[in-house]
Amino acid sequence: MYTLLNVNKKFGDNVVLKNVSLDVNQGDVVAILGPSGSGKTTLLRCAGYLTKADSGTLIMDDQQYDMKKISSRALRNYRRKVGFVFQTFNLYGNKTALGNVTLGLRVSQKMPKEQAEAIGKELLERVGLADRMDYYPSKLSGGQQQRVAIARALATNPEVVLFDEPTSALDPELTGEVLTVIKQLADEGRTMIVVTHEMEFARKVATRVVFMEDGEIVEENTAKEFFENPQKERTKEFIYKSTTWASVNQKDEEAAEALPQGE
């Protein structure tokens, strides 16, 4: 129901996306993995019309959107159906948590205040922030800010939510609360595309995993198959390196201890 078709993007001479296509089904949670500079964030930003692709097509609900050129009307219509969550939260500093969630409804959709606030309150409750509605972003922790940002992205009840490394800017102990909220959305059947470095999250929450490198999709599979039975060498190496450092390190130490001391 949501398709990216032949997306290309260059920054100067640097080719960032090479004819990337991605097909997402209703209810899918697609995790995009890959090393830094693989183009995963650029792909997501192109899908959110935050970066203009050089070419590419978006298909959603039988409607086509040119990723290079779009009328402001079509874009407004598209944005109502797609939510975006940023790595750095990007909450509006002059609005309370509730104000952040309702701004789009009130300004872009001209929704009456009471109606917008009812939606905002319900969403903030769902992300566990019922008691923080009147707080300004500077008074919230990173995890709380990101949860407000997720509530904001859900305000229009979008069909697809795009997450750009939603936990990368967070202290390790705050990532859990954000991932829990995303998991909760996954359980509700929300269609999502999540660019992430959280392997455990991808393994447990994603239905499908896409592995990108050098602007191309290297491998794409169900989450289970991807982790248990990776096809490409590069994918195996990536999964191994990303998930086994601790255990490898531990094994090395154990091996060192087991070595006979001295000659």
Next chain:
Amino acid sequence: MSERILTELAESFGKLFMVGLKVSIPLTLAAFSTGLMIAFLVALVQITKIPVLKQLMRIYVWIIRGTPMIVQLFVVYFGLPNIGIRFSSFVSAWIVMSLSVGAYCSETVRAAIQSVPIGQLEACYCDGLSFWQAMIHVIVPQALRTAFPPLSNSIIGLVKDTSLAYNVALVEILATAQRIASRTYDYFWLYLEAGLIYLIFCSVLTVVQRKTEAWLERRR
């Protein structure tokens, strides 16, 4: 100080104060609000890098900052009538001071707008807002908060600059003091009193600035 002078000063105080309220302050507010709008437009042109317009704005800032305000006043009030354009004293002062505020504050406003993280603008876009809606609801309110202290400086400077309009026949505080003094010859006391009036107005503005800053600080 004789009793006569005291009585004279007491009487003139009310006159000077009222002239301040009726002429100098309205001139300040009018020039400042118009100037601020100009400053915003100039800043936005610089930020969005609109070709030709950007160069024009640079030239405007260059000329206004590089020439004395009193010369600009003379050009507008005494010079323009030569080519058939006539403005009253008040309007001439308003035009010149607005242009001055616009030029001087444009850089302050530009820096303040750019101090708001670009991600918030992107978030606005994702929320379906247009560039201008984002400016009005999110970017400018935060930029104003950053720009508030330097802008307060400008408005206080502007209160005092209104005395320059004395030179283009505007009957403001200084001109009123001058008129009274030319009758009584108490120049020393009346000019001191005129200074006091400016001091009072500027003090009020300083207090307002402090209160407003504290209020803004609570809302973030």
